[in-house]
Amino acid sequence: MKTAVVWFKTDLRVTDNETLVKALSQNDAVIPVYCIDETHFKTTPFGFRKTGNFRAQFLMESLFDLDKNLRELGSGLLVLSGKPEVEIPNIVKQYRAHRVYAKREVAFEEKNTELSVQTELWKLHCELFTFSTSTLYHAEDLPFSIKDIPDVFTDFRRKTEKEAQIRSVFEKPIRIPSPEIQPPDLPTLSELGFKNVKIDNRAAIRFKGGESEAMKRLNHYFFGTKSISRYKETRNGMVGADYSTKFSAWLALGCISPRFIYQELKKYELQFGANESTYWLVFELLWRDYFRFMMKKHQSRMFRKSGIRNKEMATVKPDWKLFESWMEGQTGNDFVDANMLELKLTGFMSNRGRQNAASYLCHDLKFDWRYGAAYFEQQLIDYDVCSNWGNWAYLAGVGNDPRSNRYFNIEKQASDYDKNKLYRNLWLNKFDNSSDSRK
Template structure:
């Protein structure tokens, strides 16, 4: 009897999951596995813990949702906390598995895990975290353009988005598979207090992801005005808010794309429908940049290998972290993130610019704090955006320094957002 481990990573869904389908269709039995790496809970980056309670809560909800999806087709989820490589090796021995299948990552640390696992078990890593498949790019990865516009134009012209992969109707699992998903309290965390000012109350899982997609596209048809409203700051409807579910793989970029195409056919096709796809292509680009440059995106000199900013004293970082810089627009955005685990795209650009260009504090501290706090953290998008604004990434203009007062006047002219999050 053939038996494989399917290791869930940032693909916590059954629909449009090619790797999981390969495991189900290629082996007699499957061990669906998720390992919560202890370094996320115990480790730190530059003295900042790696996973805060907001993201952990969303992750546990997503895993519970995945477990229920698996049970509905005859399966279950095996959940373990520990060192990922060590735990997978133990599961391999426990269930007598000779193959590991998982979604491939573009990020350096995750690829290091893949290399280590390939030495102890026959491993197959399946690309599935982007809109465009890696193999469908119109050039080799090492030829990836270092400017987004060139990338976008090339994939729009020469690449196609693949069809969705249907969820399997049944899975056979090995005897003994299945463990409970712990609650926050069982892990020693207190549940965060829900803040009534939050844009929405995010809940992890494929079900909530599809509910949000249906709400935004079909119930309210908010997509029709996305381009005009996407830089908003207050409320749940100004932008899609898909990013937390995308980051955890509760929904795929392709699932969103094909719903947008359906929306264009039956409701409306305009600049807003294009712009949502445009943002998915940006997300793709950061994933491919991360894969091309590896560990460089985490280094202060970025992919260019040189500093663009004369750095100052990092000891004032706590003022930015706590929303006490004295710049009301910056502080309001930090207060929102600290209270909810979410911040608008407009806010992120402004607080990042302020940390680097006004306070002259090492951008890596800001990136590490975002990693801890944001529900929608993913390494490629997070670090790709930070090096972009720092001028050591893919910005052809050499970095972005925002005029905070002008930004406030444009996007919060009446000061309503500042007052809400004062």
């Protein structure tokens, strides 16, 4: 009897999960496993936690939902805590598994963890099989080798759209043969060292983790409200649930795949018509792909202060009081402050807000951009290593931007995108908006 471990990471779904499907087709039984990696909850060299409470909560909800979905297919999720390079081999030994299947990583730390696990598995004569499962276009289908991918997005997009095809999705398995798996005992936020998350009733959306919630959000945005047909005009908005898709948090943890979104988008277009807005979502998902491919191409250079351009940025000696005022939304610039408060109190900020808040830190305060990226890493509910560090480097002027200085004139941005101060008034008023805490 051939038994394999499926090691879930940021692919917390059963639909369109090639890793799971391949493990099922090549083995008699599989053991779905998630390891709560202790390093993900440590403090980084920049002084922030790698994961903050909003994402921790979202992760636990996603694991709960994945277990439920796996159980409906006859299996369940085995949840471990510790170091993957210790915990995954232990499970392999316990179940005498001969293979481990997992998502393929591209970023520096994640890749190192993957390699450490692989090294330990080799000692047990167990092989690690990995699959690229998080992009719209598969890396192998691109019209360039990774090292030749253009460093300018438009060049990448045009050629890719012209010459590559998007693969179809992997259907959800019908049944998962597994040994009996006890329901997981997920840690509470306080066990992970966090206070309970408080819901601010001004939050654009109540993000709840898991594939089931991701599907609900997609159906709401596409077929329920048809908001997708207006996306191109509304996507720069800042107030409310439906100015943009809000798919990011579910995409970041892999509760939904970009190819599944694409498949549903095509269904929607057949039924209700295609327009510039429906296309624009593909355009944005291509940005997401792009930062992942850039990470694969440039690796640890994506995290350097001088970035992939090896460009020295003129920064000032760190003034931590100033940095704190930025984090706390107390710089005195009302547009930046409103955005930073939204991030602090909800774990989310619009794309327009992120661009302005990042530009302000890099170009107005002349702060080392990596501190901003590290704070976002802690704080964002939708943190994705490639999208976060890639966008930050881009805005700091050391990344993939062909323009030499992407400076945002914040006053102009505020009057263009928040003309009637609706957004600023929402976040800068003084009364307490936090409501009940959730368990």
